[in-house]
Amino acid sequence: MISYIWDNYFRKDSAERNELEVLRNCYLFETLSKKELRFLKETVHVRTYRPGEIVFRQGELGIGMYIIVRGAIEIFIETNTPETPSDATLFVTRLVSGDFFGELSLIENNSRRTATAIASEETSLIGFFKPDLMDIVDRQPATGVKILMRLGEVLGRRLKETTLKVSELKRELKRLGEKTP
Amino acid sequence: MKPTARQLELRRLNRLRLIGIIVILITLLVIILAVENLLVSSLLAFVIAYLLGPLVNYLERNGANRVGATVLVFAAAAIVLALVALGVFPYIGNALAGLQTEAPKYISGFSKLTQDGENRFSEVLGPISNSIHPTQYIESTLTSWTQNFFDQLPKFLKQFFTVMLLGPFLAFFMVKDGRSILRNLLGIVPNNTFEAALSLLHQINQQVGSFVRARLLEALIVGFVTWVGLALIQFPFAILLGVFAGLTNLIPYIGPVIGFVPALVIGLVNGLSSVDLALLILVYLIAQVIDVVFLIPVVVAKIVDLHPVTVIIVIIAGSQILGVLGMIISIPVAATLKVTIGTIYRHVTESRA
Numbered sequence: 001m002i003s004y005i006w007d008n009y010f011r012k013d014s015a016e017r018n019e020l021e022v023l024r025n026c027y028l029f030e031t032l033s034k035k036e037l038r039f040l041k042e043t044v045h046v047r048t049y050r051p052g053e054i055v056f057r058q059g060e061l062g063i064g065m066y067i068i069v070r071g072a073i074e075i076f077i078e079t080n081t082p083e084t085p086s087d088a089t090l091f092v093t094r095l096v097s098g099d100f101f102g103e104l105s106l107i108e109n110n111s112r113r114t115a116t117a118i119a120s121e122e123t124s125l126i127g128f129f130k131p132d133l134m135d136i137v138d139r140q141p142a143t144g145v146k147i148l149m150r151l152g153e154v155l156g157r158r159l160k161e162t163t164l165k166v167s168e169l170k171r172e173l174k175r176l177g178e179k180t181p
Numbered sequence: 182m183k184p185t186a187r188q189l190e191l192r193r194l195n196r197l198r199l200i201g202i203i204v205i206l207i208t209l210l211v212i213i214l215a216v217e218n219l220l221v222s223s224l225l226a227f228v229i230a231y232l233l234g235p236l237v238n239y240l241e242r243n244g245a246n247r248v249g250a251t252v253l254v255f256a257a258a259a260i261v262l263a264l265v266a267l268g269v270f271p272y273i274g275n276a277l278a279g280l281q282t283e284a285p286k287y288i289s290g291f292s293k294l295t296q297d298g299e300n301r302f303s304e305v306l307g308p309i310s311n312s313i314h315p316t317q318y319i320e321s322t323l324t325s326w327t328q329n330f331f332d333q334l335p336k337f338l339k340q341f342f343t344v345m346l347l348g349p350f351l352a353f354f355m356v357k358d359g360r361s362i363l364r365n366l367l368g369i370v371p372n373n374t375f376e377a378a379l380s381l382l383h384q385i386n387q388q389v390g391s392f393v394r395a396r397l398l399e400a401l402i403v404g405f406v407t408w409v410g411l412a413l414i415q416f417p418f419a420i421l422l423g424v425f426a427g428l429t430n431l432i433p434y435i436g437p438v439i440g441f442v443p444a445l446v447i448g449l450v451n452g453l454s455s456v457d458l459a460l461l462i463l464v465y466l467i468a469q470v471i472d473v474v475f476l477i478p479v480v481v482a483k484i485v486d487l488h489p490v491t492v493i494i495v496i497i498a499g500s501q502i503l504g505v506l507g508m509i510i511s512i513p514v515a516a517t518l519k520v521t522i523g524t525i526y527r528h529v530t531e532s533r534a
Binding site for chain 1 (some may be wrong): 241323372376377
């Protein structure tokens with residue numbers, strides 16, 4: 001049920017691609033020209049993770065997003081409610097090459113990660129962070145605007161999906177309430 | 182989520198990598214401190230990079246590529262500096278030569294002033310003051326200082342030109358390749374501390390950049406106002422005193438007082454009338470009023486606040502380690518340390534919150 005937030009609606013294909021291709025095919029950067037993509041590639045950070053290595057932990061401060069170049073990332077949510085044991089974790093989804101996650105931290109101030117991301121195999125990620133975005137906006141504002149427009153679209157889409165899901169759950173709750181004598 | 186055995190092993194490897202990076206950074210720091218002129222050149226390079234970086238970004242925003250924009254800005258800055266040097270150096274040279282010739286006059290004049298003071302002191306206190314003879318001590322100290330200053334001048338000029346060549350050279354590469362150098366440096370940071378390190382570097386860069394630009398602009402305006410004011414009242418060595426007032430203004434609290442002392446000594450020795458003395462004080466007061474009323478609230482608002490006691494301790498420590506240069510750079514260094522420690526502390530506490 002929770003996986004709809006993390007599912008990538010913008011996935012192109014799962015084949016392994018090199019970093020520039022991954023950036024070109026990422027929904028956020030689709031509108032960028034070749035020159036702008038090369039500039040972006042000089043700005044982002046490529047990180048490699050071993051199987052089982054944590055990319056980020058739920059509740060940690062986050063400053064940006066990751067795009068999967070190769071490998072896979074599993075997303076978990078830790079449920080520390082009174083009803084569940086403190087160490088209970090809920091598997092949410094598995095993301096593969098071309099998918100991206102953590103984009104909310106790019107614009108939110110003092111953003112905290114809402115889930116834990118763990119590499120499930122040897123994984124290569126492109127990290128794109130707030131200082132990088134600010135640098136692009138400062139040095140190439142036109143490129144920055146293109147990225148921000150797409151980022152707005154992605155966040156809008158996530159919000160729309162969340163609103164739909166909340167409405168659905170409310171209807172479900174109402175229906176259950178009516179059934180209960 | 183409990184860490185698995187593999188994750189614990191990865192954590193251990195990450196810790197080792199972090200220790201490796203700290204060792205590399207400490208080694209770099211030791212090299213900078215050990216190699217002659219490298220510390221001052223690096224500091225100058227940072228100052229130049231923080232000043233010219235925004236201009237390069239501006240050109241890049243308007244379509245220029247990074248390399249071209251950096252070359253253009255540095256070339257323009259070099260031409261402007263060369264023109265200023267051509268105009269100002271002969272003037273400063275003449276002023277220094279004049280000062281060297283007239284130094285004995287000022288020392289003896291100053292000694293006469295202290296002698297007069299001592300005589301008056303004796304008249305009031307009588308035999309008690311016979312054991313106190315400050316004039317002789319002041320005269321010998323001032324003579325030795327002046328002698329040392331002019332003896333050390335060729336060595337100082339050699340160091341000055343080395344730093345003036347090395348500083349801009351380092352600054353050029355800092356502006357042109359700074360981002361890729363930082364990116365490569367961040368590349369060796371372990372995954373678990375990478376985001377924190379990037380965020381920390383960004384915050385330090387922003388705050389130190391604003392700090393350096395604001396303080397230099399403040400010093401430039403105070404120096405310029407002092408120079409113009411002294412020139413208007415036709416006071417000798419106006420440009421030298423203006424440059425000195427601007428530089429000493431970088432030292433908080435006591436800087437403006439230090440900046441005023443040479444002008445006061447020159448004025449007293451030349452036997453200024455009370456009106457001229459009032460005008461001299463007025464020039465320095467106007468410069469300080471402009472600084473306190475306009476520059477500090479508007480331009481220097483981003484400066485990190487340090488407690489007055491901390492400032493005094495830091496200045497004394499700076500002067501003990503690096504002399505006058507230490508006094509000037511002690512506050513920016515302390516402010517940088519405060520920002521760094523504060524950011525690391527915030528990151529650690531907020532991450533655990």
